[in-house]
Amino acid sequence: MDKILKALSVIGLILSLLPALLSFNGVISFEQFKILLLTGTILWFSTAPFWINKKKAT
């Protein structure tokens, strides 16, 4: 379960950076960038709390 959560978190972080590069290069529109950024944000905050602090506690 942890591995899945971590993988989703990593995807969330990738979605927080990659769309900016795609938008900069004209691959996606600015509006699409904002939607993907929000998706990454939701993905990160809905998965990271379940493993980050657990990792810190060990």
Add this chain to the structure above:
Amino acid sequence: MNLTRKFFLGKLNAVNEFEREPIPSGKLQGWKSFLGMYAGEHTAGTEFVIGPLFVAHGVTAPALVIGLLIGNLLAVLSWAFLCAPIAVKKRLTLYYQLERICGPRLTAVYNLVNALMFCFLAGAMISVSATAVGIPFGMTMPSLLDIYPTNIGWIVVVFAIGFITTIVAVFGYEQVSKFANIASPWMILIFISAAIAVLPEMGVHSFSEFWNVATTKIWTGTPLTGQSQFTLWHVIFFAWFANMAMHIGMADMSILRYAKKWQYGFASAGGMFVGHYIAWIASGILYSLFLLESNNSLEFAPGNIAFRAAGTAGAICVIIAGWTTANPTIYRAGLAVQSVMPMTRTWKVTLIVGLVTTIAACFPGLVMKLLDFVALYGLILMPMGAIIFADVQIFPKLHLQSDFAMHHKSSTNWAAAITWLLTIAFCIGLNFWAGIELFFLGLPGWFVAVSVYILGSKVLQKSKRKDSVKVESF
């Protein structure tokens, strides 16, 4: 009720851990935890204000890039060579070390001043969050020239955020601290993403075009109406002294005392070159887009700026950045006040501190003058760091008594008290009469503080020795 009582007692016990004793070797931490801590702590709500204010003050692009490089490097060296060696040598909190040197009464005064500064800093962060929370309500945003609250909507939003922040500080500090850890890697990516994504709108379509746009459209060298002109020197000294209270002022002794080696002080580079370099540059880019689109409007609302550049995620980032900075700051201010009034419950003190913070947050001037406030904050607390430096590193070589107040059971070390007052008076004097700006005063102030403290201690300790000789002969 019992649960609440247990919660508070548990929390207080946790806070008091190793407060009055050196850290045991089993509790020491590796360099990675310091790197992560510094990177997280220095990518915060203030970064949404400082980067844009450099643009508003007409910093040029070369001055920014070179100035931040030098200033942040000097800050890292201050952590590594001034703060960390003493933290590792003594392994005590700043407050306990001060108590040993200065005595409990002077330390209490320091704590109160520190708490007040924390309140203002937290207040500025609540204001920053308010500029994002107010977006859906169409709230009128403050301008760079505003000092006092301009509309009732602003006050209502600030009080709502202040109330929630204070309640969370009372009940859930640890949860917020954990949340801040989670938010920090995402937050820095939002800064970078937003800046990259808006570049095409500013005329940058390849990285080779960036420098030309940076010099002509972003950091143009022309200050906005009513703002002073910043030079390379301003950038260097601001970056160096933005956290003066933490490194030269020794506040981070409390953190670096957990380091296995003094060299872990270099981990502060994680905070300086991620938060105070990349994030300041990124937030400056976002603000300059706002200026271009608004024809140099004086409105200053980090929430609006981030929303324009990164949509809802950007606004969320401003709220979280402001909140995660304000929350622990209110909590720390509460602890500082509580150390002066140990009989008063932490939650009552935190509520009062939260109210003071919220009232301060109503004044947008706190955000608009954040650069001056940050400089003043460091300047006021710096002399105590200089006193600790002299006491720990210089006194043994001069055969002077370290930890004077502890050895003489003195409530106030007058050499330290006079040093603090004279150094601040000297710096204010330079500011008023010589016109030297706040940002530059920390450097001469430090040398004055060290010199006055050594001279004052020589006089004080000589008179104490004479007194003890008289008593013995009597």
